[in-house]
Structure formats: structure tokens, C-alpha cells
Amino acid sequence: MLQLRSAAVAAVLFSAAAAGAQQTTAVAPAQTAESRRGVGDTSIFAALDLYPSPNVYRTGDGRPGAHYWRQRADYDLRATLDTGGKSLSASMTLRYTNNSPDTLTFIWVQTEQNAFRSNSLNSLVFAQGGRFGSRNFEGGDMFDHFNQVVNGRSAAVKLRDNGTVTKVDLAQPLAPGKTATFDVAWHFAIPEHGADRMGRDGSLFELAQWYPRVNVYDDVRGWNTEPYLGQGEFYCEYGDFNLSVTVPAGYIVAATGTLENAREVLTTTQISRLATAAKSDKPVAIITAEDLTSGAARPRKTGSMTWRFKAHNVRDVAWAASPDYQWDVSSWQGILAQAYYRPSAAVNWNDAADQSRMSIQEYSERWFKYPYPQISAVEGPISGMEYPMLAMETKSRDKFDLYNVVTHEIGHNWFPMIVGSNERVHFWQDEGLNTFINTFSEARRYPQNGDQMQRAAEERAQIEATQRLNIDIPIELGPDRIDPRKLGFTEYTKTSVGLQLLRQEILGPEAFDDAFRAYINRWAFKHPTPTDFFRTMESVGGQRLDWFWREWFYEDPHFDQAIESVQATDSSGVQHVVVVYGNRARGVLPIRARFSFSDGTTQDFIYPALVWSTNSSRYLREYDFTGKTVKRIDLDPDRRLVDVDRTNNSWMAK
């Protein structure tokens, strides 16, 4: 999901400051259990009790355990779009495999279109005209039937409507290792604005969160039944999908998966252009603007047409359909990088296929090889939203602005589409990790706007500003407990800043990258918790980081290093200097001190954050310099850290 743009964030910062917003340091949430901590040890360095305790499912060093399991959900989805009636009717065969050790007598499914019916929780929590609001639309999932197939016969199951989740009492209990099959049909009216995740614009439709997806049943929390309020995204099981979408013949469909019936829905010219594009690192136009006006875009124009897609090992499918899509394709290592856009967006979107190609190349080369056969960027009313192999974006001001969104939404294929964390509870595990990897991608695409360190420095300055204005909040609050105006800088930017600090100032790039790749490899196509991330970073990175996880994710302390005192004495050409470094806030970071000398030279002294572990407010060092004297000392002169008060960072000799 796209975060608020910087101008909007700045407006929040200044309005909050003007209102004199006050915020005190939050207490650690319940996850930070007190039990194993030393009695009365309230230090930032105290051991952090993570959850769950290591067990056969999740190991103490952050790997899936010997008996790790997750459920599996395979879907055959059939959808028919009524463009005149602005509605969707659909059916599915769902095969749900119980890999847990538990016999299940019920399952939960997501009925997220219910967010858009009158008096939904969504409509009561969010302003109706807002980004995540329902805009007073009378929609909602309407089931035509919901059957479980038992011994070859369909048996109706009992449903309990709980808003955006629905409880399904099974007609027959589901034992460990067994698969239950369901036959479901439903329909709904398509909202114009579906919480900025799906919707329509004239004849263009974007469909997402549109079928009854099985909720995740996991070893950590059992059934994850958090409602869909709009801001929190989703948490789904992996499986294989067959998708068929029936639309008017004049429509072009983009979807998660591989197109299976090109010969039925494309012209021979388009099929031959696609073959060229599959070997081209430059975009090839499959459907041009002229094709749209001349009628060459479609093999026929009357009646309906069914597009069939297949997707392997994904946690969701989404699609978009428009009669006005231009279509460009290039490729990287045989993976198709595609862009679908209306002529009205062509001025920047003619770069989108190439932007998509560079995004999958960058993330593949740096972190983990993209495992899917294609990626599609689709233009439409949704400002920025991610699904497996499909990224939705809107028109943009310029190519930089477009890349910012394209590479962000495509980056979500790594977090959370490959690494399947629970977005509705731990928002930062996808938005924050993704924002961090975006800094490398943006720097690679447009180095003229700054290298990765410069991108990270800009994010750090923003987080420092939120602390100075006292409007910052803890990251681990989760998406549904955060003022939407604070969501961006808290979940996206602050997480990214923390990972940058961890990489550059705490673990070092080599250790960080080793650990970060290990996290992706260990948890690809699985369901990691924050604990699994923390343990992997410690175990592979090689440092205990209780203090960092506490200060960066659970609590929200500020950072303020200072030079408390400097005493210099000269004897026989040697200057003896005693410096007391101060830490005036609860948060701790490494010390970066730059000494400037009488001979015009400088020297940096860097100390790890652990120097604060025995005395978290004062750290004393003595130095001897021969043939030169100290003229000034500056803390963090290159602004590589976060510091809410930089006026106490310098000392100058009289």
C-alpha cells in the first residue's frame, strides 16, 4: 500500500506541532512480558521476552522448526463482470488442506466486501469520504450458496456473519492431513471506491479482496480473525489458483498468474509481439494507442470472452479489466515485466514496463530471486496497492513519482507475498521492510536524485522531526490503532530508518545483508512473526539486540546524545583530554565523535551502542594527542544517527 506523500506528511507534522500535540513515551505493550526480566530491571538493555517461546514449530534462532506447518488453500475461481450493472458474480471450488495437528470443526473466511455495506465497522471507524472509508455504499458479499463436498455430495454448511469475517461450521470435521472441498457462489455490487484497494473508474474495474479467502490458522494465534477495517491489509494462505474472468469481448484483462488461453483472447499479432517481448529487455508494445482506436486491439468486439490464468504458490489473486488498456511488455531472465495503462496516463506510464523490469531485477539480485513468471503494473483509480504479480497504481506527476510507487508496490512481492507475515497485526513487517529495500531500488534507477545513503538520510531526517515535534508513536501498535496520518512515518519510514541504522551503524552491511537474506530464505512461503525476524537477525548477524528491538519497535524512546564535559591538560607536548559523552534520552545508539585538531586534521572515534550498557547516561573516554591539540568535537557530524537536540552535540576549545 502506498504511504501518504511527503507534502501530506509535512502538513501533519506542522499541524500537530501547532496544536501543541504532546505525547509521552509509550509503555511496552503486553508482548514484552516482564516475567524473565531481572527484578526491577527497567533498562533499555534488559532481556526482551519475545513470543512465542522457542518450540518445535519455531526455533530459538529464528528458523521454522522441525514440525513447522502451515495450512494450504487451492482455489478454482470463476468470475463474471457485469460492466453495465457494476457488479460481480462468481463461484469457486476451494480445497483447504489441514496441515496442523488439530482437528478443525469450523473455519473462518474473509468476507471483505462487507466493509462496504451500511453500518459496517469500517464505515463507523473511518470517515466516509476518507481513503479507507466506504463512502456510504450499499455493497457486501451475498452468498448464493456455500457447500462442503462430503463423499461426493454437496452439503450446506452453517455460516455466521461476523462482518468482514464469516464463520463456517463444517458439515464434517477436518482431521489433520485431510483436505476439505467447498463449492461456493456469491455476488456483490462493486464499490466505486473500495478503501483504496479495489474499485472502478468509468469502464475500468480493479478487483481485489473479492472472493472468500480462508483466514490463516497458525501455530501462534490459532484463527486470525482481525476484521478488515480498511487500513490493515491482509493475511492469507498459500496455494495454487486457476482463475477465469469473463468480461465483454472488448475488454483487456490483467491478473495474477500466467495467461493460459492467449489464442482465444489475443490476436495473432499480439501473440507474436509477446514472443518478441519475452526475449527483450526493452519494452515492446503489445497493444498500442492506435490499436485501441482502430479496433485492432481485440480479436472480436461483441459478446463476452473468458480469460484464463494460472498461478502457483501465491497467497492471493487480483485482476483489472478495461477496454482502454495499452499494454507494454519487456522481460528479465524470461520473466515478463508488463504495464497496462490508459492513453490518458501514457505520458509517464510508457516507462512503467521498464520500471517494473528494473524493480524485479534489483530485488532479485540483491535479496531473493523473484519466483513468479511475470509482474504486471496496472493503471487505474487505486493510488497504490499490491497483490502477487500485480501492482495497482494511479497516474503520476512524473517518472520519478511513478517509480516511487511502482517499485514500492512491486517490492511487496517480497514482503509480504513471498515472506508471508501477518499484515493486519504487524504492519511494519511488510511496509517497513519494503520501504527499506525501496531505497536501494530508487537509488539504482535514478542516481541523479541521490545514492542509497542519501535516500536513507532523508527518511532519517523525517523521523528525527517527528520526535522533535513529539508526534511519534510506537511501531508495534499495528495498523488499526494508528491515526491514518501517522501511519506512513510510523510503519513505513521509521521501520526503514531502523533497518538502515542496523545495517550501517550497528551490524555492518555484510552481517546485515547475510541475516536479512537468511530471513527471506527461511520464511519464503511461510508465516514469520516479528520474533522470527528478530531472532534471525541476531543469530545470523551475530549480536544480541534486545535493546534495539525494544527501542525501535516496542517502546518509542527519543535519542539525544550530548557532550557533557571536556577537560584538556597539556604536558611535555602531549595533550591529555577527558571527554564525558552524555545520553540524555532513553534511546541508545552508537557514538560517532569527530575531533578537529590544531593542525587542520580530523579523526573520528566510533563506539558501539553497548558502551551505554553499564551507565546509560554517561560514558567517559580519555585520549592523549602528541604534537596537536583538540580544537573542537562534534557528535554525529554527518547525521548518520537520530538526535532530537543537536544544539548540545558540539564542544569548542576556548
Ligand SMILES: [Zn+2]
Ligand atoms: Zn506498501
